[in-house]
Amino acid sequence: MAAVYQALHRRASSLLCRLHSTYVRKMRYLNKLKEDDSLCRQAQTSGTFYLFHNLSPFLQKAGKKYLVPQLSAAEMRRILEKSPEAEQWMEESVLVGCSDEHIPHFALDLAGALEKSVIESELQGSFTDLRKALFVVDGKDSPLLASAQSLLRWHDSHQYCSKTGQPTQKNPAGSKRVCQASGITYYPQVSPVVITLVSNGSRCLLARQPSFPPGMFTALSGFCDLGETVEEAVRREVAEEVGLEVESLRYSASQHWPFPSGSLMLGCHALVGAQQAEISMDSLELEEARWFGLEEIVEGLKREPRSSKQDDGSSLPWFPPKQAIAHQLIREWVRQQSAQA
Ligand SMILES: NC(=O)C1=CN([C@@H]2O[C@H](COP(=O)(O)OP(=O)(O)OC[C@H]3O[C@@H](n4cnc5c(N)ncnc54)[C@H](O)[C@@H]3O)[C@@H](O)[C@H]2O)C=CC1
Numbered sequence: 001m002a003a004v005y006q007a008l009h010r011r012a013s014s015l016l017c018r019l020h021s022t023y024v025r026k027m028r029y030l031n032k033l034k035e036d037d038s039l040c041r042q043a044q045t046s047g048t049f050y051l052f053h054n055l056s057p058f059l060q061k062a063g064k065k066y067l068v069p070q071l072s073a074a075e076m077r078r079i080l081e082k083s084p085e086a087e088q089w090m091e092e093s094v095l096v097g098c099s100d101e102h103i104p105h106f107a108l109d110l111a112g113a114l115e116k117s118v119i120e121s122e123l124q125g126s127f128t129d130l131r132k133a134l135f136v137v138d139g140k141d142s143p144l145l146a147s148a149q150s151l152l153r154w155h156d157s158h159q160y161c162s163k164t165g166q167p168t169q170k171n172p173a174g175s176k177r178v179c180q181a182s183g184i185t186y187y188p189q190v191s192p193v194v195i196t197l198v199s200n201g202s203r204c205l206l207a208r209q210p211s212f213p214p215g216m217f218t219a220l221s222g223f224c225d226l227g228e229t230v231e232e233a234v235r236r237e238v239a240e241e242v243g244l245e246v247e248s249l250r251y252s253a254s255q256h257w258p259f260p261s262g263s264l265m266l267g268c269h270a271l272v273g274a275q276q277a278e279i280s281m282d283s284l285e286l287e288e289a290r291w292f293g294l295e296e297i298v299e300g301l302k303r304e305p306r307s308s309k310q311d312d313g314s315s316l317p318w319f320p321p322k323q324a325i326a327h328q329l330i331r332e333w334v335r336q337q338s339a340q341a
Protein backbone atom coordinates (compact mmCIF):
# COMPACT_ATOMS: atom_id res chain seq x y z
CA MET A 1 0.00 0.00 0.00
CA ALA A 2 2.79 2.38 0.98
CA ALA A 3 4.62 1.66 -2.31
CA VAL A 4 1.46 2.43 -4.32
CA TYR A 5 0.98 5.63 -2.38
CA GLN A 6 4.62 6.66 -2.95
CA ALA A 7 4.36 5.91 -6.68
CA LEU A 8 1.18 7.99 -6.91
CA HIS A 9 2.82 10.79 -4.96
CA ARG A 10 5.90 10.73 -7.26
CA ARG A 11 3.68 10.83 -10.34
CA ALA A 12 1.62 13.71 -8.95
CA SER A 13 4.82 15.65 -8.08
CA SER A 14 6.31 15.13 -11.53
CA LEU A 15 3.04 16.23 -13.18
CA LEU A 16 2.95 19.29 -10.97
CA CYS A 17 6.55 20.03 -11.86
CA ARG A 18 5.77 19.91 -15.56
CA LEU A 19 2.78 22.16 -14.98
CA HIS A 20 4.89 24.82 -13.30
CA SER A 21 5.66 27.75 -15.52
CA THR A 22 9.18 28.58 -16.66
CA TYR A 23 9.03 31.53 -14.25
CA VAL A 24 8.16 29.43 -11.20
CA ARG A 25 10.88 26.88 -11.98
CA LYS A 26 13.42 29.64 -12.49
CA MET A 27 12.59 31.33 -9.16
CA ARG A 28 12.76 28.02 -7.32
CA TYR A 29 16.12 27.21 -8.90
CA LEU A 30 17.53 30.61 -7.88
CA ASN A 31 16.25 30.14 -4.36
CA LYS A 32 17.89 26.70 -4.22
CA LEU A 33 21.21 28.18 -5.31
CA LYS A 34 21.01 30.62 -2.39
CA GLU A 35 20.32 27.84 0.10
CA ASP A 36 22.54 25.04 -1.23
CA ASP A 37 26.21 26.09 -1.11
CA SER A 38 27.65 23.10 -2.95
CA LEU A 39 25.07 23.40 -5.75
CA CYS A 40 25.95 27.08 -6.06
CA ARG A 41 29.71 26.38 -6.18
CA GLN A 42 29.07 23.85 -8.91
CA ALA A 43 26.83 26.33 -10.77
CA GLN A 44 29.71 28.82 -10.78
CA THR A 45 31.69 26.49 -13.04
CA SER A 46 28.98 26.63 -15.75
CA GLY A 47 27.60 30.11 -15.15
CA THR A 48 28.15 33.43 -16.89
CA PHE A 49 29.76 36.50 -15.34
CA TYR A 50 29.14 40.25 -15.45
CA LEU A 51 32.29 42.21 -14.67
CA PHE A 52 32.70 45.28 -12.50
CA HIS A 53 35.78 47.25 -11.45
CA ASN A 54 35.43 49.47 -8.40
CA LEU A 55 31.66 49.14 -8.85
CA SER A 56 31.72 50.32 -12.48
CA PRO A 57 30.18 47.79 -14.91
CA PHE A 58 32.06 46.54 -17.97
CA LEU A 59 30.43 47.57 -21.28
CA GLN A 60 31.30 46.96 -24.92
CA LYS A 61 30.39 49.36 -27.69
CA ALA A 62 28.77 47.84 -30.78
CA GLY A 63 28.00 50.59 -33.29
CA LYS A 64 25.82 53.09 -31.44
CA LYS A 65 24.76 50.56 -28.81
CA TYR A 66 26.37 49.62 -25.51
CA LEU A 67 26.26 45.93 -24.65
CA VAL A 68 26.70 44.29 -21.26
CA PRO A 69 28.80 41.21 -22.03
CA GLN A 70 28.49 37.98 -20.07
CA LEU A 71 31.70 35.98 -19.81
CA SER A 72 31.76 32.20 -19.52
CA ALA A 73 33.48 30.58 -16.53
CA ALA A 74 36.28 29.45 -18.89
CA GLU A 75 36.82 33.04 -20.11
CA MET A 76 36.85 34.24 -16.50
CA ARG A 77 39.57 31.72 -15.63
CA ARG A 78 41.62 32.79 -18.65
CA ILE A 79 41.46 36.44 -17.58
CA LEU A 80 42.17 35.63 -13.97
CA GLU A 81 45.26 33.64 -14.95
CA LYS A 82 46.99 37.01 -14.97
CA SER A 83 46.19 37.36 -11.27
CA PRO A 84 47.52 35.33 -8.34
CA GLU A 85 44.80 33.47 -6.42
CA ALA A 86 42.46 33.16 -9.42
CA GLU A 87 40.17 30.63 -7.70
CA GLN A 88 39.79 32.85 -4.68
CA TRP A 89 38.60 35.68 -6.92
CA MET A 90 35.97 33.49 -8.60
CA GLU A 91 34.57 32.85 -5.13
CA GLU A 92 33.98 36.58 -4.64
CA SER A 93 31.23 36.50 -7.28
CA VAL A 94 27.58 36.99 -6.34
CA LEU A 95 24.49 35.43 -7.89
CA VAL A 96 22.37 37.97 -9.77
CA GLY A 97 19.95 35.87 -11.81
CA CYS A 98 19.62 33.00 -14.29
CA SER A 99 18.34 32.32 -17.80
CA ASP A 100 15.11 30.42 -18.54
CA GLU A 101 17.38 27.42 -19.19
CA HIS A 102 18.83 27.73 -15.66
CA ILE A 103 22.22 29.06 -16.65
CA PRO A 104 23.15 31.07 -13.55
CA HIS A 105 24.45 34.64 -13.89
CA PHE A 106 27.03 36.02 -11.46
CA ALA A 107 28.60 39.44 -10.96
CA LEU A 108 32.20 39.94 -9.91
CA ASP A 109 34.24 43.03 -9.03
CA LEU A 110 37.85 42.58 -10.15
CA ALA A 111 39.27 45.77 -8.61
CA GLY A 112 41.58 43.93 -6.21
CA ALA A 113 42.60 41.28 -8.74
CA LEU A 114 43.62 43.08 -11.93
CA GLU A 115 44.32 46.55 -13.31
CA LYS A 116 41.33 48.05 -15.08
CA SER A 117 43.34 48.70 -18.26
CA VAL A 118 44.48 45.06 -18.49
CA ILE A 119 40.89 43.78 -18.63
CA GLU A 120 39.74 46.62 -20.88
CA SER A 121 42.34 45.92 -23.55
CA GLU A 122 41.94 42.15 -23.26
CA LEU A 123 38.16 42.28 -23.66
CA GLN A 124 37.83 45.37 -25.90
CA GLY A 125 35.48 47.41 -23.77
CA SER A 126 35.46 49.80 -20.83
CA PHE A 127 34.39 49.99 -17.22
CA THR A 128 31.79 52.76 -17.21
CA ASP A 129 30.44 54.78 -14.30
CA LEU A 130 27.05 53.29 -13.33
CA ARG A 131 25.26 56.65 -13.60
CA LYS A 132 26.20 56.76 -17.27
CA ALA A 133 25.88 53.02 -17.92
CA LEU A 134 22.25 52.84 -16.72
CA PHE A 135 21.18 55.33 -19.37
CA VAL A 136 23.09 53.97 -22.37
CA VAL A 137 22.47 50.21 -22.13
CA ASP A 138 19.36 48.42 -23.36
CA GLY A 139 16.35 48.95 -21.02
CA LYS A 140 16.28 45.29 -19.96
CA ASP A 141 19.91 45.43 -18.80
CA SER A 142 19.76 48.50 -16.55
CA PRO A 143 17.82 46.90 -13.62
CA LEU A 144 20.32 44.03 -13.63
CA LEU A 145 23.34 46.37 -13.55
CA ALA A 146 21.69 48.39 -10.78
CA SER A 147 20.93 45.43 -8.53
CA ALA A 148 24.27 43.69 -9.20
CA GLN A 149 26.15 46.84 -8.25
CA SER A 150 24.11 47.31 -5.05
CA LEU A 151 24.86 43.73 -4.01
CA LEU A 152 28.59 44.05 -4.76
CA ARG A 153 28.67 47.35 -2.85
CA TRP A 154 26.95 45.80 0.14
CA HIS A 155 29.49 42.96 0.31
CA ASP A 156 32.37 45.38 -0.07
CA SER A 157 31.17 47.46 2.88
CA HIS A 158 30.10 44.61 5.19
CA GLN A 159 33.34 42.69 5.53
CA TYR A 160 33.26 42.80 9.34
CA CYS A 161 30.77 41.92 12.05
CA SER A 162 29.51 45.08 13.75
CA LYS A 163 29.27 43.25 17.09
CA THR A 164 32.60 41.36 17.26
CA GLY A 165 34.72 43.22 14.71
CA GLN A 166 35.67 39.82 13.22
CA PRO A 167 35.64 39.23 9.44
CA THR A 168 32.32 37.97 8.03
CA GLN A 169 32.11 35.19 5.39
CA LYS A 170 29.95 35.41 2.32
CA ASN A 171 27.93 32.36 1.21
CA PRO A 172 28.67 31.25 -2.40
CA ALA A 173 25.53 32.93 -3.77
CA GLY A 174 26.29 36.18 -1.92
CA SER A 175 22.79 36.32 -0.45
CA LYS A 176 24.19 36.72 3.10
CA ARG A 177 27.33 37.04 5.25
CA VAL A 178 27.94 35.21 8.51
CA CYS A 179 30.18 36.02 11.47
CA GLN A 180 31.54 32.69 12.76
CA ALA A 181 32.42 34.21 16.14
CA SER A 182 28.96 35.58 17.02
CA GLY A 183 26.83 33.44 14.71
CA ILE A 184 25.15 36.58 13.39
CA THR A 185 23.87 36.42 9.81
CA TYR A 186 23.82 39.67 7.84
CA TYR A 187 21.51 40.07 4.83
CA PRO A 188 21.89 42.66 2.05
CA GLN A 189 20.42 45.94 3.14
CA VAL A 190 17.63 47.73 1.28
CA SER A 191 16.60 51.30 2.17
CA PRO A 192 12.98 52.17 1.43
CA VAL A 193 12.56 55.63 -0.09
CA VAL A 194 9.21 57.27 -0.88
CA ILE A 195 9.01 59.31 -4.05
CA THR A 196 5.87 61.38 -4.36
CA LEU A 197 4.36 63.40 -7.15
CA VAL A 198 2.23 65.98 -5.38
CA SER A 199 -0.72 67.40 -7.31
CA ASN A 200 -3.33 70.00 -6.36
CA GLY A 201 -5.73 68.84 -9.03
CA SER A 202 -4.59 70.99 -11.92
CA ARG A 203 -0.85 71.39 -11.30
CA CYS A 204 1.92 69.17 -10.00
CA LEU A 205 4.86 70.01 -7.76
CA LEU A 206 8.46 69.36 -8.73
CA ALA A 207 11.65 70.40 -6.96
CA ARG A 208 15.39 70.53 -7.36
CA GLN A 209 18.32 70.00 -5.01
CA PRO A 210 21.47 72.12 -5.43
CA SER A 211 23.41 69.01 -6.54
CA PHE A 212 21.11 68.33 -9.53
CA PRO A 213 22.30 69.17 -13.06
CA PRO A 214 21.07 72.63 -14.18
CA GLY A 215 17.37 72.67 -15.10
CA MET A 216 16.50 69.21 -13.73
CA PHE A 217 13.35 69.03 -11.59
CA THR A 218 11.93 65.86 -10.05
CA ALA A 219 9.29 64.56 -7.62
CA LEU A 220 9.86 64.87 -3.85
CA SER A 221 11.74 61.99 -2.27
CA GLY A 222 12.89 60.88 1.15
CA PHE A 223 14.11 57.89 3.12
CA CYS A 224 11.53 56.13 5.30
CA ASP A 225 12.19 56.36 9.03
CA LEU A 226 12.34 53.19 11.08
CA GLY A 227 8.83 52.18 12.16
CA GLU A 228 7.06 54.35 9.60
CA THR A 229 4.48 53.15 7.06
CA VAL A 230 4.80 54.26 3.43
CA GLU A 231 1.76 56.53 3.94
CA GLU A 232 3.33 58.18 7.00
CA ALA A 233 6.64 58.66 5.18
CA VAL A 234 4.90 60.35 2.23
CA ARG A 235 2.94 62.69 4.52
CA ARG A 236 6.05 63.55 6.58
CA GLU A 237 8.36 64.16 3.59
CA VAL A 238 5.82 66.40 1.83
CA ALA A 239 5.26 68.36 5.06
CA GLU A 240 9.02 68.65 5.75
CA GLU A 241 10.17 69.57 2.28
CA VAL A 242 7.38 71.85 0.98
CA GLY A 243 5.12 72.53 3.99
CA LEU A 244 1.95 71.00 2.49
CA GLU A 245 -0.54 68.52 3.98
CA VAL A 246 -1.36 65.45 1.91
CA GLU A 247 -5.11 64.75 1.75
CA SER A 248 -5.00 61.45 -0.10
CA LEU A 249 -2.38 59.28 -1.72
CA ARG A 250 -2.16 56.41 -4.16
CA TYR A 251 0.68 53.93 -4.59
CA SER A 252 1.80 53.61 -8.22
CA ALA A 253 4.89 51.41 -8.68
CA SER A 254 8.32 50.71 -7.25
CA GLN A 255 11.88 50.56 -8.50
CA HIS A 256 15.24 49.48 -7.19
CA TRP A 257 17.62 52.46 -7.29
CA PRO A 258 21.34 51.88 -6.73
CA PHE A 259 22.09 55.42 -5.44
CA PRO A 260 23.34 56.20 -2.84
CA SER A 261 23.59 52.47 -2.00
CA GLY A 262 20.53 50.27 -2.47
CA SER A 263 17.16 52.01 -2.29
CA LEU A 264 13.70 50.66 -2.94
CA MET A 265 11.88 53.62 -4.45
CA LEU A 266 8.16 53.50 -3.64
CA GLY A 267 6.38 55.72 -6.15
CA CYS A 268 3.17 57.49 -5.05
CA HIS A 269 0.78 60.17 -6.24
CA ALA A 270 -0.45 62.54 -3.53
CA LEU A 271 -3.23 65.07 -3.62
CA VAL A 272 -3.23 68.30 -1.61
CA GLY A 273 -6.23 70.62 -1.38
CA ALA A 274 -6.57 73.17 -4.21
CA GLN A 275 -6.47 75.96 -1.60
CA GLN A 276 -3.00 74.80 -0.44
CA ALA A 277 -1.11 76.58 -3.21
CA GLU A 278 1.57 78.20 -1.08
CA ILE A 279 4.81 76.26 -0.86
CA SER A 280 7.05 76.68 2.15
CA MET A 281 10.29 75.09 0.99
CA ASP A 282 12.96 73.48 3.19
CA SER A 283 15.93 75.41 1.84
CA LEU A 284 18.43 73.14 3.59
CA GLU A 285 17.56 70.32 1.18
CA LEU A 286 15.94 72.05 -1.78
CA GLU A 287 17.03 74.89 -4.02
CA GLU A 288 13.69 75.37 -5.75
CA ALA A 289 10.20 73.85 -5.54
CA ARG A 290 7.27 74.99 -7.63
CA TRP A 291 3.99 74.12 -9.32
CA PHE A 292 3.97 73.07 -12.98
CA GLY A 293 0.95 73.16 -15.28
CA LEU A 294 0.19 70.43 -17.80
CA GLU A 295 1.57 72.33 -20.78
CA GLU A 296 4.87 73.09 -19.06
CA ILE A 297 5.26 69.43 -18.08
CA VAL A 298 4.55 68.24 -21.62
CA GLU A 299 7.18 70.68 -22.96
CA GLY A 300 9.69 69.64 -20.27
CA LEU A 301 9.28 65.96 -21.14
CA LYS A 302 10.43 66.73 -24.70
CA ARG A 303 13.66 68.38 -23.48
CA GLU A 304 17.02 66.78 -22.86
CA PRO A 305 19.76 68.29 -20.69
CA ARG A 306 21.49 69.68 -23.80
CA SER A 307 18.40 71.15 -25.45
CA SER A 308 17.39 72.86 -22.18
CA LYS A 309 20.34 75.30 -22.26
CA GLN A 310 19.49 78.88 -23.18
CA ASP A 311 21.71 81.58 -24.71
CA ASP A 312 21.95 83.49 -21.41
CA GLY A 313 23.41 80.39 -19.68
CA SER A 314 20.23 79.48 -17.78
CA SER A 315 18.37 76.20 -18.33
CA LEU A 316 14.72 75.47 -19.05
CA PRO A 317 13.13 72.73 -16.89
CA TRP A 318 13.68 69.08 -17.87
CA PHE A 319 12.83 65.87 -16.02
CA PRO A 320 14.60 62.57 -15.20
CA PRO A 321 14.89 60.08 -18.10
CA LYS A 322 12.52 57.12 -18.56
CA GLN A 323 14.70 54.72 -16.53
CA ALA A 324 13.89 56.69 -13.35
CA ILE A 325 10.58 56.09 -11.58
CA ALA A 326 10.13 59.87 -11.27
CA HIS A 327 9.70 59.95 -15.05
CA GLN A 328 6.96 57.30 -14.89
CA LEU A 329 5.10 59.23 -12.17
CA ILE A 330 5.23 62.42 -14.25
CA ARG A 331 3.95 60.57 -17.36
CA GLU A 332 1.10 59.02 -15.34
CA TRP A 333 0.10 62.46 -14.11
CA VAL A 334 0.07 63.77 -17.71
CA ARG A 335 -2.15 60.86 -18.81
CA GLN A 336 -4.51 61.44 -15.91
CA GLN A 337 -4.76 65.18 -16.61
CA SER A 338 -5.31 64.59 -20.32
CA ALA A 339 -8.07 62.07 -19.53
CA GLN A 340 -9.80 64.60 -17.26
CA ALA A 341 -9.65 67.43 -19.84
N1 LIG B 1 14.80 57.01 -9.27
C1 LIG B 1 14.30 58.21 -9.16
O1 LIG B 1 13.45 58.63 -9.96
C2 LIG B 1 14.74 59.12 -8.04
C3 LIG B 1 15.57 58.63 -7.03
N2 LIG B 1 15.91 59.42 -5.95
C4 LIG B 1 16.76 58.83 -4.91
O2 LIG B 1 16.13 58.93 -3.65
C5 LIG B 1 17.11 59.07 -2.64
C6 LIG B 1 16.55 59.79 -1.43
O3 LIG B 1 16.10 61.06 -1.73
P1 LIG B 1 16.49 62.35 -0.82
O4 LIG B 1 15.51 63.39 -1.20
O5 LIG B 1 17.94 62.65 -0.98
O6 LIG B 1 16.24 61.80 0.66
P2 LIG B 1 15.87 62.62 2.03
O7 LIG B 1 14.90 63.69 1.73
O8 LIG B 1 15.50 61.59 3.05
O9 LIG B 1 17.20 63.35 2.43
C7 LIG B 1 18.46 62.74 2.42
C8 LIG B 1 19.03 62.71 3.83
O10 LIG B 1 18.36 61.74 4.61
C9 LIG B 1 19.24 61.14 5.56
N3 LIG B 1 19.07 59.68 5.48
C10 LIG B 1 18.18 58.97 6.22
N4 LIG B 1 18.25 57.65 5.95
C11 LIG B 1 19.21 57.49 5.03
C12 LIG B 1 19.73 56.34 4.35
N5 LIG B 1 19.28 55.11 4.57
N6 LIG B 1 20.69 56.55 3.40
C13 LIG B 1 21.16 57.79 3.15
N7 LIG B 1 20.69 58.91 3.76
C14 LIG B 1 19.73 58.78 4.71
C15 LIG B 1 20.63 61.69 5.24
O11 LIG B 1 20.90 62.68 6.20
C16 LIG B 1 20.49 62.31 3.86
O12 LIG B 1 21.32 63.42 3.68
C17 LIG B 1 18.26 59.83 -3.33
O13 LIG B 1 19.47 59.33 -2.85
C18 LIG B 1 18.08 59.56 -4.81
O14 LIG B 1 19.12 58.75 -5.31
C19 LIG B 1 15.43 60.69 -5.82
C20 LIG B 1 14.62 61.23 -6.80
C21 LIG B 1 14.25 60.52 -8.02
Ligand SMILES: [Mg+2]
Binds near residue numbers: 221222223241
Ligand atom coordinates in the same frame (compact mmCIF):
# COMPACT_ATOMS: atom_id res chain seq x y z
MG1 LIG C 1 14.26 64.62 -0.05
